[in-house]
Each structure stands twice: as C-alpha cells, then as structure tokens.
Amino acid sequence: MTFSITILGSGAAIPTLTRNPSAHLLNLNERLFLIDCAEGTQLQLRKYKIHFQRIGHIFISHLHGDHFYGLIGLLTSFHLLGRKEELHIYGHPILEAILNAQLEASGTTLIYPLHFHPLFCEKYDMIFQNENVTVHSFPVLHSVPTCGFLFKEKNSARKIRKDVLDTIMIPFPEMSKIKNGGDYTDPEGRVYKNEELTSDPPRPRSYAYCSDTVYSESFIPYIRHCDILYHEATFMQEKVEDAHEKWHSTAMEAATIALKARVKKLVIGHFSARYDDLQPMLEEARSVFPETYLADDGAVFTI
C-alpha cells in the first residue's frame, strides 16, 4: 500500500519563487489527502503532476493565509473541470463561512457535493477513518486555534505463513478467523496455535503534521513513535526569541520534539524567507536528531 508525502510548499508566510507556502499531499493507497492549501497550491499540484481531482479530503490546520488562501481557487477549479466526486473539508468553522461568501460573490453553485467538517482543535479526536487509515486532530500551540494531524494505518490482519499453507489444508471459512488471531483445529482434532500458523502483520505506518506551533511537549503523546513527523522550523536557534514571540519553532526545537517523541524521521519546513541556504538549519536539527530532512518543494517522502 502506497504511503507517501509530497511537499507542495515549504516556505513560511511570504511566497517566493523557490518556496510556496504550506501544503502537503498524502497518498495513502492511491487515495489522496491534502493538508493545508496555501495560495498557489493548485499550480504546485500541476507542477508535480498530481491528478488533483483524486483528492477526496482536505485538512486545514488553521486560518493563517499561508495555510488556506489557495483553497477557494482549488475548489473553483474542481468545479470548472467538471468534478462529480464528493469532497470533504476539515477546518475551523469560520473557514466554511469564508468559502461560502466567495462562492456566493461569484454566483457559483458547486456542481459536486462539498461536506464541511468543523474542527475546534481542542483535544485529540478521530476526525476520519476508512478501511485503511484513521486521521486524528490534536491541538498544537499557535497564535490562533491550530490543529496537528496524525494519519495512521489501521492494524492489518495477521498473515498466514506460506509454509503452513503448503503443508496444512485449511478450509477457506477458517482463514479469516486465523488472520484475526484464532487457533485452528483440524478434522482429526489436532489444535494448531495461532502463533504456529501466522506471522506478524507489518507495523502500521504513521505520519504526523505539526504546523504552525511554538515549542510544546503537550502533543508528544499523540505523535510518539510515528514514522514521519513533519514539524515546522520557521527559524534557526539564534532567532529563538523571534520564534517564541511569533508562536513558531526553531530547527533545534523541532529536532528536540522528534527526539523526545522517538519518531523515526523528522521533516522540517515552513522556513522563513530570510533563509536562502537551508544547510545550516538542517545541520542544526541533525545535531539533535540525525534523521532530519528538509521539506523542499517537490520532495517526496515514502514510508
């Protein structure tokens, strides 16, 4: 099952010719999820050749413009390009009013079903699930109400070992019981314990998105052990006071969260436009958490 993240924007509030503001595209078993949608995101989707009509769910972390000003344009393009499939948006309730005001002003009645799911970012909460994945939102700490998101595969069934299938004739109806952990008794009454028959399923993969936020350990319980943590790193440590004043984090702080949460890999982004060369920022983070990577526009991370 595909589990990959494409970075559509790695910059902070001000778009530049090399870094668009925040948007991530998550491909989970060929179902596409968009997280944040800065101005220009629809062009980034084109640039990276993502078939954007396949996006079914959009999650907006908070209502600063660099995280949602591209949403109304994307919704409009879906409409103009003849979308029929339903779309789900998760965000602060004020977002729904803003989108509706813009659609109304242009006399647009969307030709596809749009479902808005209000987010309040007050507690750890499951906001979506399908057969493969759950999505939780949780509060991070920023100047306006802001959600982090955790995308996590569901536990899959145990696998019946190939050597077992080659030697024991298991009737088909018994298969699913064994996959769910059951033992098997053959027609002669011999009992096979589940651990003789199966191997562990792959560990469920997970991706956490934490942007924007000041340094806070409050959400570590939700992101612990995840495969990829995306954590904002607007500044380097020398600007830690600016970071705190603006409710943002430094590269070193992001790395500290990654270390304490014992995640596998850290991806940092939301870089202030002041940094042309990001190598020192990467080195700063790696001095604390070696498995750190830069969220360059167009970068793809696969778990």
Next chain:
Amino acid sequence: MTFSITILGSGAAIPTLTRNPSAHLLNLNERLFLIDCAEGTQLQLRKYKIHFQRIGHIFISHLHGDHFYGLIGLLTSFHLLGRKEELHIYGHPILEAILNAQLEASGTTLIYPLHFHPLFCEKYDMIFQNENVTVHSFPVLHSVPTCGFLFKEKNSARKIRKDVLDTIMIPFPEMSKIKNGGDYTDPEGRVYKNEELTSDPPRPRSYAYCSDTVYSESFIPYIRHCDILYHEATFMQEKVEDAHEKWHSTAMEAATIALKARVKKLVIGHFSARYDDLQPMLEEARSVFPETYLADDGAVFTI
C-alpha cells in the same frame, strides 16, 4: 513620462503552468496601478521583478475568482513586509466584506492604511485622479456586475518653443500663462499670439481594460481612440455560442470592438486553457484588426 502595461496573467479561469489568470500592472510615471489580482499574482510580480510595494491603487473588475483570489495574499504580504504607505482598493462592496472576514479570521490588523472604494459599475464614472491621470470605470456586460477601466493622461500644458525662448525675453511669471494658452505682450506693447509662441503638447495617452465581457458596443463611447485597448478573447469564433452563453467574447469580436472604437492597438487575453497554440486566435483577430497583439504572461506594452 512612463506609460507601460505589464501582463501578469493572460489565462481564463483555470491557472496553468504557462498562463496565470487575470492581472495587469500599469506603470504611469513610476506610480504603479494593479488591475485585477488572480491567485498567484504576487508571485508573478516577483517573477517580473516589479517592486510591488510601490503599488498604490488596485482595481478589481468583478468578483469572479480568476480576477481577485490573489488579492488577500498580496495584502497580507504587504503587511508582513512592513508596508507603511496607504493602499486604495476599488471594487464591488462585497469584496471589502470578504477581505475583512479573512483578515479577521487570521487575527490580522494591517499595519498600513487601506482605503476601500466601492464600485457599482452602473455608469461611466471618474473614480480616481492625480496630477497626471484620470481613471474612469464603466459597465461592461458579464454574468455578474463588471467594470471596465479607462486610464487616461491629463492634457498637459502647451510647450513654449525653444526658438521663441532664444529670441524673446519672457518674464518668468508670464510663462505659465502662455503654457495655458495665453498671449504675451512685451514691455514695448507688442502682442505675440499664443500660436506664435507655443507648440501643441503631446496627445494624452490612454489604456482601456475590458474584461470580462460578452460582445457589446455599449461601451465603445468610453474607449474610442484609446492607444491600447485590452479586450478579453476567451474563445475563437468557432466557439461563439459558448462565448455568448458564458458572457465572454471571441477574438474576432474583440477585434470588431477595436475596429469600431478606432483604437490604436488591441491586446487580447483571458484565453481559455483549451488553446495551447494562440497563433490561430491572433490571426483571427488580425483578419479584422491588424494591430492586434497577444497578452502573453510577462509581455510589456509601452505607449
């Protein structure tokens, strides 16, 4: 005095990697005016190296997204980059409410003075003037209330001929009277008629912006004889029924308006994304009005 237009977007509703939607930048004597502001306009301004903090006035023709979805991002960047100079926006009153809702949602209080001037697009109306120029709005015909705009230099003073200045001693206080058309009587009582002393000033230059609109001769009186007419041409003539149904024009129709209004030059734009090669569209317009040019992104037209 500079009088030039930079095309920031030449496409219709759906942005592509080669054509941004509508926005024009007008440089009038180094004062910058922005007309329409689609999503991505602030990046186009960067791309074409325009010092965008010098924009003092923004005119929004109508509230379809491909003409204003980039405005809130531009206003926010002005703010984040420390703008102090006042900014004037001219547009439908609903636009002010939409902008305010977005600023409020992000907890932003702009640090520069923003003056909103409501436009109703019901009649020919002077909406701005300074020492060099007047700006008029007038109604064009689209599916929502839409303004055309006419930017016109003011008549400048007559020029005192150099050969006159070399032969007659004119006291300084008399100069401005002569420039304004007065005669001159020298100390001996000899009268010089104004036409002996001066030459005609340069003809005032003008630029008209008509987008979006269905074919209509109703606004020809306002754009007659202008130096550059920008008129939308979303489709070619073979799609004239689609054009009318969607309140848009064809290249041939734009050229017909240019011909009837006896303008000097026609610039066409707002091209449907269906057209990869615009040469046939240009040829169609030139078959009616030879002085037609394509509004490619980044093109500059100087009068």
